[in-house]
Amino acid sequence: MPEFPYARLRRFPDVEAPNLQAWDATDELLVAAALADAGERRIDGSAIAVIGDGYGALTLPLIAAGFTGVRVHQDLVTGRRALARNAEEVGLAGFAPHELDAGLLDGVRLVLLQLAKGLAELEEISDAIARWAAPEVVLLAGGRVKHMTLAQNEVLGRCFERVQPQRAERKSRLIVASVPLAVRADPPFPVSSTHAEFGLTLCAHGGAFAGDRVDIGTRVLLGVMRERAAELTALAGRDGFTAVDLGCGTGALAASLALAAPAARIIATDRSAAAVRSARATMEANGVADRVTVTLDDAGSEIPDGSVDLVLLNPPFHLGASVHEGAGRRLIDAAARMLRPGGEVWTVFNSHLDHRRALAAAVGETEQLTRTPKFTVTRSVWR
Numbered sequence: 001m002p003e004f005p006y007a008r009l010r011r012f013p014d015v016e017a018p019n020l021q022a023w024d025a026t027d028e029l030l031v032a033a034a035l036a037d038a039g040e041r042r043i044d045g046s047a048i049a050v051i052g053d054g055y056g057a058l059t060l061p062l063i064a065a066g067f068t069g070v071r072v073h074q075d076l077v078t079g080r081r082a083l084a085r086n087a088e089e090v091g092l093a094g095f096a097p098h099e100l101d102a103g104l105l106d107g108v109r110l111v112l113l114q115l116a117k118g119l120a121e122l123e124e125i126s127d128a129i130a131r132w133a134a135p136e137v138v139l140l141a142g143g144r145v146k147h148m149t150l151a152q153n154e155v156l157g158r159c160f161e162r163v164q165p166q167r168a169e170r171k172s173r174l175i176v177a178s179v180p181l182a183v184r185a186d187p188p189f190p191v192s193s194t195h196a197e198f199g200l201t202l203c204a205h206g207g208a209f210a211g212d213r214v215d216i217g218t219r220v221l222l223g224v225m226r227e228r229a230a231e232l233t234a235l236a237g238r239d240g241f242t243a244v245d246l247g248c249g250t251g252a253l254a255a256s257l258a259l260a261a262p263a264a265r266i267i268a269t270d271r272s273a274a275a276v277r278s279a280r281a282t283m284e285a286n287g288v289a290d291r292v293t294v295t296l297d298d299a300g301s302e303i304p305d306g307s308v309d310l311v312l313l314n315p316p317f318h319l320g321a322s323v324h325e326g327a328g329r330r331l332i333d334a335a336a337r338m339l340r341p342g343g344e345v346w347t348v349f350n351s352h353l354d355h356r357r358a359l360a361a362a363v364g365e366t367e368q369l370t371r372t373p374k375f376t377v378t379r380s381v382w383r
Contacts, residue, residue, distance in 0.1 A: 004031075004061040009086045011055055013298060014078040015327055022082070023057035025170035026142040030112050031061045033140050033174055038067065043109050045069040045094070047134070051104075051125055052114035056083040059095050062112075063087075068094030073104050075207050077271045077298050099273060100125065105132035115143035115175075116207065119155055121274065124189045124206030126159040130180035131187070139177040148173055159183065190281045198222050199259065202250050203281035207274030209249050209316075217314050218252050220375045221348040225253075225312075228369070229260060235310055235344065236261035243310040244269065244338065246300055246331055251279030251292070253312040258288035267303065269295045299334035311335040313347040315355070329358055336362040339382040351376045 009022035038048065045067035050058045052074070059072050060083075072095050074080050080097060087093060098104035105111070111129055116122040129139055139160065143152075145168050153175065156163045161179035192203040193212040204212040214222070225232060235241070236257075243261075245254035245268040254268035268279050276296045283289040295302065313335055315328030332355065335345045345363050349355040351371060356378055360366040364383030368376060 004064050005090060006057060006061075008090055009055055009057055009060075009082075010089070011078075011082055012085065013081050014055070014076075015330065022055040022086070024144065024172070026114060026144060026172040026174075027054075027057035027061075029169060029172050029174055030058055030114070030140055030142045033176075034062065034110060034112050035065055037138060037140070038110055041109065041138075046071075047107060047109040048112070049073070049098075049104055049108045049110070049133075050095075050112045051100070052116065053083065053112075054079055054114065056086040058112050058114070059083060060087060060090060060092050063092045063094045064090075070095045071098050071104050071108065072096065073098050073100050075100075075273050077273070077296050081298065100128055102132045105129060108133045109137055111137060111139045113139060113141040115141050115148065115152060117147070118207065119151055120189075120204075120211055121207040122152060122155045123158070124187075126156055126177075127183055127188055130159040131183045133180065135180065137178070137180060140174055141177065142172060142174045145171050145173050190278060192281070192285060198226075198252070198256060200252060200255055201282065201285040202252055202278075203285050204250050204278045205274040205281075207272060208278040209272075209275065212250065214252055215249075215314075217348045217350070217375050218249070220370065220372055221253065221312070221314060221346065221377055222256055224346070224348075224369050224377045225256060225260070232257070232310075233261060236264045238309055241265065241309050242267070242307060243312065244300060244303060244308050244335075245312045246335055247271075247313065247315060248279050248294070249275050249314070251282040251294065253314070254279065254292050254294075255282050255286045255288055257312065258283075258291050259286065262291070264291070266292045267295065267300075268292055269297045269300050269303070271296070271298050299330050300338055301334075303338045305337055306340050308338040309340055309343045311339065311343070311345045313345055315347070315349060328353070328355060332358050332362050336382065339363065341382055343382045345380040345382075346377065347380065348375055348377045350374060 046069035160177035248268035363380035366380040
């Protein structure tokens with residue numbers, strides 16, 4: 001069998017840079033182990049599920065080896081779009097996208113997993129496999145050694161009788177889990193917490209950033225929104241007012257604005273499916289689901305140019321395990337694109353980042369509203 005052309009895979013439309021590539025040694029180890037297991041147990045592609053494939057480096061080599069019908073779940077919409085593009089580039093088809101649900105795992109005998117970066121996300125995935133996959137399912141989970149912990153083994157051990165870490169190769173390691181244990185009647189996610197100081201209930205699935213907590217950056221921006229409620233109310237009084245919570249996470253900013261401005265039209269959007277599921281649950285919990293539209297999208301690409309009066313933005317500064325400002329800059333550029341004349345962007349960011357300069361260049365005049373030892377909040381007005 002010819003070697004799969006990993007070097008032809010791209011991250012696009014995700015951020016691309018010299019230090020970021022579309023595959024790693026973990027992908028190659030997982031594929032090799034999967035091909036060996038599927039051959040030994042005579043598993044066809046329809047009984048294989050792939051979870052956490054970044055850009056197609058797990059799914060496409062399996063299809064190239066003849067395993068068509070593979071089921072795939074990717075949390076990020078950028079990963080979904082990259083997989084589709086890479087499949088076209090290398091001339092392959094035959095995979096079926098799914099959410100993290102029974103349709104992904106029903107009857108599955110082999111699961112490939114790029115280990116989730118958070119334990120809560122791993123817990124939700126492990127529970128789903130034990131809940132819906134075939135009793136003889138084998139989970140092949142892999143990651144870079146520097147990011148792996150014993151706590152991951154413990155999480156897997158709550159859902160599988162056998163958890164067997166393998167020897168490290170090329171700075172990556174596989175864990176083989178089998179014999180799923182009985183799970184409780186109700187899935188463990190979403191979880192929820194009420195935050196009385198903000199009058200909010202937050203709900204979270206395992207892969208949502210910060211879980212059902214209010215992360216410290218969002219906490220600072222929520223405080224500014226409360227202090228400047230009169231200014232927000234005046235802005236929300238414009239004809240046809242529309243606001244966007246860009247990179248909404250669990251939806252704290254969108255829900256807070258919806259409670260403060262009942263007549264506002266609000267869109268909460270994120271590229272993470274776990275975040276979108278969480279935000280929808282948050283809107284339900286706060287009684288604003290009929291006034292906030294939650295969408296899965298990449299940097300608000302489906303929002304028309306020049307259609308928005310207010311963008312609330314708490315941009316990330318990591319891409320996976322790498323520190324990189326590219327994701328935040330993409331959202332700043334997206335916010336500028338969607339603003340109407342006179343529209344505003346309220347942004348919170350780590351104070352050491354140069355986002356204020358980027359906001360001034362992309363949007364327009366930018367003023368500092370508050371600054372803490374760690375975070376800065378600015379308001380930018382579209383010129």
